[in-house]
Amino acid sequence: MLKHLKTFCPTDVSFQDLDKSFVERFKEYLDKDAMARAGKKLSQNSKYSYYGKFCAALKQAVKDGILKVNPANGVDYFKQGEPQREFLTLDELQKAVNTECELPLLKNAFIFSALTGLRWSDIEKLLWSEIQHSKEMGYYIRFRQKKTKGAETLPISEQARELLGEAGKPEVKVFEGLHYSAWSNLKLQQWMLKAGITKNITFHCARHTYATLQLTLGTDIYTVSKLLGHKELRTTQIYAKVIDDKKKEAANRIQLDL
The missing domain is CATH 1.10.443.10 (Intergrase catalytic core)
Structure with a gap:
């Protein structure tokens, strides 16, 4: 998640700049632009996982008193995809x-x-x-x-x-x-x-x-x-x-x- 966050926003950002718009733009980046290691777009479960970790960090910032309000409030989560488990017989x-x-x-x-x-x-x-x-x-x-x-x-x-x-x-x-x-x-x-x-x-x-x-x-x-x-x-x-x-x-x- 941190790797993708740094790609999305390569310069330092203060907590006061984290608003709903920032969250929505990062989510859109994960959805449309972020690439996995093999050069493919992120799977649905990867989007779900990375965005979930991002939101968990924001919740922790509110808990620690760094943020007064969670900027992710009101932004929908990605839906979790059905896990694919391909295997060999x-x-x-x-x-x-x-x-x-x-x-x-x-x-x-x-x-x-x-x-x-x-x-x-x-x-x-x-x-x-x-x-x-x-x-x-x-x-x-x-x-x-x-x-x-x-x-x-x-x-x-x-x-x-x-x-x-x-x-x-x-x-x-x-x-x-x-x-x-x-x-x-x-x-x-x-x-x-x-x-x-x-x-x-x-x-x-x-x-x-x-x-x-x-x-x-x-x-x-x-x-x-x-x-x-x-x-x-x-x-x-x-x-x-x-x-x-x-x-x-x-x-x-x-x-x-x-």
Whole structure:
């Protein structure tokens, strides 16, 4: 939100200049001009999230006595969009594994995310020192989530560890050289198409894949929530809804002429 606010208004603004017009213009900027990292317009949920954080800051300013009146009063919020949770089936994930990618590092990182549920931001900064092993727990990762700042201990499979190959120095990144860009997104799409997958797959879909496969294969939702590092169970329930929708689709596939 702060990044977009600085783009919208690059010069310093005092609190006395924050009025309803400023709020409306910032909202319009988010709606029509703001760009996401991949060079696309913001999704409906991103607009909802950023504007919500902006309004929360204004409410806090009123609470702290900095503002007498909240300038966002009377300005409608963005409506929250229906979350899209695209994911790969186990068969599709296997096809991706068996298909060559022009960026092997990107492929390994994506597969590792699908096997562990880690976000891009946590994979990109993952150090060898954070991958640990004990006789009781097997392999696990001790890290702090970049998004939530929560300290996590995430068990990972032996297969996920084997994917990483020989360990490097403790202070070195596991996926050294991994970068986020529109070009890497293009190479990811090309890899998927080469594997015969026509879905609109982004890197974050690997995390969705992990969550939906865990639920599909019988892991209870509370455990999946903990593995994903969610603070609230309702965040994980979005994936459960996806599974329920797939069950309904399957139930309707058998049709008889009665």
